[in-house]
Amino acid sequence: MATARAYTNIALIKYWGKQDPQQMLPYNSSLSLTLDQFYTETKVEFLPKQTNQTADSFVFAGVAQPVSPKITRMLNLIRQAAGWSNFARVETENHVPTSAGLASSASAFAALAAAGAQAAGLQLSPRELSIFARHGSGSACRSIFGGFVVWHAGHDDQSSYAEPLLATVDFPIVVIAVLVDQRPKKVLSSAGMQQSVATSPFYPAWVQTAESGIATMSQAIAAHDIARIGQLAEANAMQMHATTLSAVPPFTYFAPMTLKIWQLVQEFRTKGLSCYITLDAGPNPKLLCAKQDAAAVVKKLQAALPQLQCTICQPGPGVAYRD
């Protein structure tokens, strides 16, 4: 039995498109910042063979739920590595401000992989653990680590892994998660990726540009240049969204309010605030700010749009275990 906690992450250079959906290999490398405001805590227990449990079980927030194929797949990978066939009992809870609008699959599968591997007695390096987590959800591999993290696209299972770029949480950058819409996405990220890959004539250029963005972003992080990090992240996010706008038929994850917030962010910059926008496969923007500007940004944003809920996140840690 083992319990692990993993935090969500926000990609500054986005993962968008699988070159191998079976192995969860992405077309391009990505780069993220782990955040401190939203984590998943998961307990995994492999049951003795003599119990009368005849399947895996899954309890979410105290309520029994069906075991999803992705959970089964992760447990099978772990059992295979351990040479076991025992059924598992998985209990998980998300710790998230209701206003965050942050995805949970990254923290969920990072915590499941970590707790499962630990419970099975596997002695995995963090890199190996990131490979396991990747099979649950691509971005989960990055949540194994804290701070700034790179996921190398790779070309096969073992070469597609995450590693820390700058594993500090002591970095004066803040991510303001803005909640625009709590409803489930209309186009799930895996379907959206697939449509961009299959139909956008701009997709090959996206892969090249994102891949070369890793080095540029790494330099900006090494230089602690927050404005540059923000510029690069905003450009990369919009390029990702340009692969949906250029798909056939075109689609977008932007809501009208998303655009309104982007307009405000651009306006804040003209007033000297270091503030940039990024967003993933949904309408909820995340604002990247210099730590000293975060309070002013939230104040201005809520003055313009009082209904918005904002969660201020700081760099978060990697996977941790609990007794």
Added chain:
Amino acid sequence: MATARAYTNIALIKYWGKQDPQQMLPYNSSLSLTLDQFYTETKVEFLPKQTNQTADSFVFAGVAQPVSPKITRMLNLIRQAAGWSNFARVETENHVPTSAGLASSASAFAALAAAGAQAAGLQLSPRELSIFARHGSGSACRSIFGGFVVWHAGHDDQSSYAEPLLATVDFPIVVIAVLVDQRPKKVLSSAGMQQSVATSPFYPAWVQTAESGIATMSQAIAAHDIARIGQLAEANAMQMHATTLSAVPPFTYFAPMTLKIWQLVQEFRTKGLSCYITLDAGPNPKLLCAKQDAAAVVKKLQAALPQLQCTICQPGPGVAYRD
């Protein structure tokens, strides 16, 4: 002295980017529909040398205005072709529903080129006239003709011209011009194009895709397949806008209301209405509809967003002269 009238046009495959800004040569060919609801009427008179006028003059809607460099350039081209050096007096009026939100430069420079060439006694073919008009504003070359028009990108002044693809106005397609914002654009189209060309990593793929879209769109027009015309036009418009979203820094001509209208258009389609969206370098969308669906689309749009002003346009004619 001569007076000419030219109608505006809406591009179904967009012109976006100049490979030669001096000669106004575009990177890709474009394809448009001339519209019947907005025209410019322009009178040009070349004055006898013995008058005491010492410069060109320009009267817009009855009011004397400075002569813009583009007007001077057009008059110089005409004078050069005619072997003249007389100054000209230009009078022009736009006939436009105030709610149209349609660009005027296409009809303006088509009418100026036509009236100027006629006043100078030049015997130009329509193709030659389109080449003259192109020097005032790229899209003006398409407004020489009625109905569906192709502007061949070409590689030099003489090979970059417009010609009619299907010069009928008897085609059951309607363009609903929706006014979202009457304020001047923040990023002029020429500046926006330049930023896409210079900084979007997706721009080369845009050029290829738009160029190959000419043949596909021509087939849909020949087949009178309005749904297909709409699908292709919507996809091409969004690909054009994806070249602004992918620019560095990214920018967009979308307003929050533009997105809201796109969402409604997608919803109308699920209810069986043949309705598609296109938009140029500004937030005002144009909806392409089967003629029989136009009234229902306007009704539904105004039910959802009562403040919107809509102008229903049908295919319009080419340049005409008036005594």
